[in-house]
Amino acid sequence: MTRAPTTARSLADLVEAGTLPRTALADPALAQVALDYAIAVTPDVLDLIEGTPADDPIARQFIPTAQEATTTPEERDDPIGDHAYAPVKGIVHRYPDRVLLKPLHTCPVYCRFCFRREQVGPGGAALNEAEFEAALAYIAARPQIWEVIITGGDPFMLSPRRIARIVEALDAIAHVAVIRFHTRVPVVDPARVDTAVVDALKARRAAVYVGVHCNHARELTPAARACLARLADAGIVLLSQSVLLRGVNDSVEALEALFRALVAARVRPYYLHHPDLARGTSHFRLPIDEGQALMRALRGRLSGLCQPTYVLDIPGGHGKSPIGPSYVSDADSDGRRAVTDFRGERHDYPDG
Ligand SMILES: *Cc1c(COP(=O)(O)O)cnc(C)c1O
Numbered sequence: 240m241t242r243a244p245t246t247a248r249s250l251a252d253l254v255e256a257g258t259l260p261r262t263a264l265a266d267p268a269l270a271q272v273a274l275d276y277a278i279a280v281t282p283d284v285l286d287l288i289e290g291t292p293a294d295d296p297i298a299r300q301f302i303p304t305a306q307e308a309t310t311t312p313e314e315r316d317d318p319i320g321d322h323a324y325a326p327v328k329g330i331v332h333r334y335p336d337r338v339l340l341k342p343l344h345t346c347p348v349y350c351r352f353c354f355r356r357e358q359v360g361p362g363g364a365a366l367n368e369a370e371f372e373a374a375l376a377y378i379a380a381r382p383q384i385w386e387v388i389i390t391g392g393d394p395f396m397l398s399p400r401r402i403a404r405i406v407e408a409l410d411a412i413a414h415v416a417v418i419r420f421h422t423r424v425p426v427v428d429p430a431r432v433d434t435a436v437v438d439a440l441k442a443r444r445a446a447v448y449v450g451v452h453c454n455h456a457r458e459l460t461p462a463a464r465a466c467l468a469r470l471a472d473a474g475i476v477l478l479s480q481s482v483l484l485r486g487v488n489d490s491v492e493a494l495e496a497l498f499r500a501l502v503a504a505r506v507r508p509y510y511l512h513h514p515d516l517a518r519g520t521s522h523f524r525l526p527i528d529e530g531q532a533l534m535r536a537l538r539g540r541l542s543g544l545c546q547p548t549y550v551l552d553i554p555g556g557h558g559k560s561p562i563g564p565s566y567v568s569d570a571d572s573d574g575r576r577a578v579t580d581f582r583g584e585r586h587d588y589p590d591g
């Protein structure tokens with residue numbers, strides 16, 4: 240496929256780019272999906288697409304389908320309950336020692352399974368100067384805030400000048416030890432992370448981490464790996480967040496390839512998220528049993544560096560909990576436990 244020069248932002252653009260058949264334009268369900276949820280597919284992602292959402296793990300993440308028109312009763316507008324913990328605009332404060340700072344609502348791509356799909360989109364306004372100052376004042380006034388996680392939207396969509404302003408402002412708050420960015424840009428628009436962006440991310444004092452959202456090994460193209468190398472070479476610690484998705488990475492082989500490719504690119508797998516109850520995403524969800532079986536199959540077979548924590552963001556704003564398989568039984572009346580090894584064999588452990 241020849242490289243499209245710009246991001247596809249409509250069904251018509253996707254037809255033009257050859258990723259949707261022309262008949263898609265006559266599908267009323269798909270037309271409704273395009274009205275309800277933002278569309279954006281970058282040229283780098285268009286280049287990677289090799290099939291349809293039914294058979295290609297890249298297309299499935301970014302190309303809208305009529306399946307999104309189906310919502311189930313348990314799905315919600317705010318699946319992880321951010322609204323309940325937003326004390327000032329742009330801040331979510333759920334855990335005592337850390338806050339989310341959301342300076343904007345736009346993303347380089349709009350993932351079809353997005354947990355914030357009702358909040359993100361091209362229309363959403365960024366924080367203005369007064370709102371940004373108010374968010375900083377909230378952080379500065381609370382010494383228990385040890386870490387600030389900058390998310391959105393995608394903060395790497397900001398100009399290098401604005402990224403530098405955020406890093407400098409947080410670096411100036413003595414109790415903020417860690418500044419963590421969450422972004423999908425290194426895999427979907429890697430050229431955007433140029434020298435100016437890398438320089439903007441350097442703090443004088445605080446540790447800077449970047450969490451990269453990546454769900455399939457094929458997303459780690461040579462350009463994406465070069466982008467990650469620029470960040471790692473600048474002393475930035477790289478983590479990954481992946482979402483476990485039906486039809487994208489719900490096999491041992493796909494997860495193994497993904498985690499190995501991340502670690503080889505100097506990115507430490509951090510979380511494997513169970514998919515959230517966002518509207519119109521039931522075709523991406525799988526049972527927790529299946530996620531646990533996948534995690535069990537990876538244990539031992541892959542280096543410990545390649546093992547993220549499997550987590551669920553509990554609906555209603557209760558935060559994330561690890562939901563991976565357990566390898567230790569409850570203690571019996573003599574205090575003995577059974578511990579399961581990576582082959583599935585149980586071993587007695589005299590526990591005190
Ligand atoms: C996910 C999340 C965090 C970060 O949690 P970690 O487990 O530290 O990665 C912080 N605040 C909120 C509101 C979150 O949803």
Ligand code: SF4
Nearest residue numbers: 346348349350353423
């Ligand atoms: S990059 Fe993240 S916030 Fe943006 S659409 Fe994808 S999942 Fe949602």
